[in-house]
Amino acid sequence: MQRQILSFFKAPALAAGAIVLLACSASAQTTVTLPDTSQTTVLTAVVNEQARVTFPSGVTFTVSDITGSTIASPAAVTISNIVLATATKQLKVSVQADAAAFTAPGGSTTWSAGDVTWSAATWTSASGSAGTLSNSAYNAVATCAADAASCSTTGLVFTLGAKPTVQRSGNHQLTVRWKVEAIGS
Amino acid sequence: MHILRAVRGSFVFAAGAALFLAGSAADAVTFNASFAPIKIAAKPGQVLTTNYRLALDDGDPRTHFKVEVQDWWRSEDGRQSFYAPAGSISRSCGHWVSANPMEATVSGGQALQIRLTVSIPQDVQPGGYWCALSVDEMPDPLDIAPEGVGVRFLASVSTGVYVYIDPVERGADVLDIEVDGAQATARS
Numbered sequence: 241m242q243r244q245i246l247s248f249f250k251a252p253a254l255a256a257g258a259i260v261l262l263a264c265s266a267s268a269q270t271t272v273t274l275p276d277t278s279q280t281t282v283l284t285a286v287v288n289e290q291a292r293v294t295f296p297s298g299v300t301f302t303v304s305d306i307t308g309s310t311i312a313s314p315a316a317v318t319i320s321n322i323v324l325a326t327a328t329k330q331l332k333v334s335v336q337a338d339a340a341a342f343t344a345p346g347g348s349t350t351w352s353a354g355d356v357t358w359s360a361a362t363w364t365s366a367s368g369s370a371g372t373l374s375n376s377a378y379n380a381v382a383t384c385a386a387d388a389a390s391c392s393t394t395g396l397v398f399t400l401g402a403k404p405t406v407q408r409s410g411n412h413q414l415t416v417r418w419k420v421e422a423i424g425s
Numbered sequence: 426m427h428i429l430r431a432v433r434g435s436f437v438f439a440a441g442a443a444l445f446l447a448g449s450a451a452d453a454v455t456f457n458a459s460f461a462p463i464k465i466a467a468k469p470g471q472v473l474t475t476n477y478r479l480a481l482d483d484g485d486p487r488t489h490f491k492v493e494v495q496d497w498w499r500s501e502d503g504r505q506s507f508y509a510p511a512g513s514i515s516r517s518c519g520h521w522v523s524a525n526p527m528e529a530t531v532s533g534g535q536a537l538q539i540r541l542t543v544s545i546p547q548d549v550q551p552g553g554y555w556c557a558l559s560v561d562e563m564p565d566p567l568d569i570a571p572e573g574v575g576v577r578f579l580a581s582v583s584t585g586v587y588v589y590i591d592p593v594e595r596g597a598d599v600l601d602i603e604v605d606g607a608q609a610t611a612r613s
Contacts, residue, residue, distance in 0.1 A: 291458060301574040312575075332503075371504075411574070412573075415579060416576050417579050417581045418580050
């Protein structure tokens, strides 16, 4: 109990002391140099490996002769804002079909995924690869050059092979998935 | 639960204005993605958590995603990548990693937080294990399929998950070296 009473009286005593100090400082202002003026704050930005990728939404084959190949309009692929962990890592673009074959009217004969091929297009800052579509593996379409900030093409041509056994007109559709992977280390 | 280390991966996935209609460049699919691998050092019996973030840009259409943990490997020449159900390879970590949610629809400007829980078995042998977290864009059943013969494209992003159980011994067996001009290829 005695200790509490003493503490109670300390407070006004400290306040009085502070007032005295303030009064003194007001009458004799002086600049005090801090012992350490080199205090710094480090700002850190954590940058993830990243890229901006634009794929075509689809291609259409206007098939006027099922006994010959049909070429689609050139498709464009752009990869930009490439940021990777090292100068030797690269981005690889590949495709895989979701199914083994197109879906056709009434389940009629249609093209298989392997009937779709693509050319080794001319790429900017990438090496293109010709290939054949598969539903079991992602096959490479292009690999961006090491340390490239972007890579692109506007001339990726998909070709649908001949299929003389097709007997139904209408919609023959296949879903294909694009994949972008970082390769190397 | 022992949350010993959380490795945060994030990527932003922004779909284009329209996803499936064939033809014009305006219908292209665009996304921003992070390709940073998820690396975890762990001990037998530990349970670790990490998060993966996915966000769409403002103005992007609602997009449905499926999240899957798979095994993956590449062909010898590196031209092919294979993705298969977890447990397909001997050094798979696929069965240890669970994702929540497994499916989600994300609106433009919204984000999807994927929580990954890595449960290390008690009897696991030391060494390196790997698998992949794949986030696949799913077709919208309300979309009208384009007329004619065509291919419609969807996008997929996969990030490698690497789990290291100490002590990890790094090494490789070089089986063959082929020299072609100024280029040498080692097969391991």
